[in-house]
Amino acid sequence: MKTFTVAAAALLAGTASVASAQSDTDATTPLPVIGTVPALCTGGTLAGGDAFDLGVLIDVNTGYLRTDLSTEPKVLTGSFCSARSTISVVATPISAQNFTATPPNGFSRQVDYTATASGWTPTAAVYNTADATHPAATQQRDAAFTGDITVSIGDFSTVGGNALRMVADPSYRGMVTVTLAVAD
């Protein structure tokens, strides 16, 4: 009998050692859930139409460019970039669309101006069509951002000098382009 008892004890001891290697609880290693969001920029929606209408450009009594030209700003709503971004503004002079030849002495067919995009960066992006270089035309935002961008034009001047008169033309046009881009 003693022999049997010893044998049983050995069996129990062996079983216990197996049990200790297992567990009544099991858990998975954390199962990763992953995804990506690309860097995106969208310019939003332009409120109030897509054109700055300056009306008559000249003082009809003198033929010179009006000194009181102005227009309401345009607002881009719902603009956003999901990453660090830049805002750039580029503008082209307001030019006679039909009178495309070189104007006679004393006349001009183009108007320079300054285009400004503000609200996106602490310092507004500014582009003056009269300038040769445009160091302030591109500004950087260091984080994802959403907000309205106000685009305005002003500081009008006659190309060639304000002593020139504007040639008559039913259509003068220029273009302001605002670009939001993911920064490198």
Added chain:
Amino acid sequence: MKRCFISLAALAMVPGVAYAQSDTDQQSVTLQGNVASLCVLGAPSQSSIDLGQLVATSGTRVGRIAAIGDQHVTLPGSFCNFAGTALTVSSDAMLAADSSAVQPGFARAVNYTSSVDNWASTPPTVTTAATAGGGTPNATGTGGVEPLPKVADLDLSLSSFTVPSDALLVAGDYAGSVTITLGPAVSD
């Protein structure tokens, strides 16, 4: 030669002793052992859940979370060999790797609902509730008690992917995790 003969005669007397006992003898041997309480989860059918692109890139919801279908992972052959067990699921919301503070209108967290079916009648279901900035990403839920030993193919499902306030998501890689635990139900 004579000496050898006497030795054989002595050997012949040994069987004579056995004839003095009963013709049947019996001894009992007790066999003992035990079975440890075990719960074992099957290997997940996939090692990760890759949702790919998380946001819409065009249309009215550009930059906001896209419609993401339910995701399923199976843990085949999961078992507990004892009664009174329960599943627990612990989930961490998906957070952007960039932990910078988010600007108004943006979020860096994607919440979702995790559920594990095919165990007790009441599955563990939990929905993460991370904030836009990524705070409080973890949520844990425990299902009902399974009254019997059981073996089953567990079905982990992830669904209802949302962003706090339906905000725009900042760009980058996002990661969360789900941990499933199977073991004795904890009584209150």
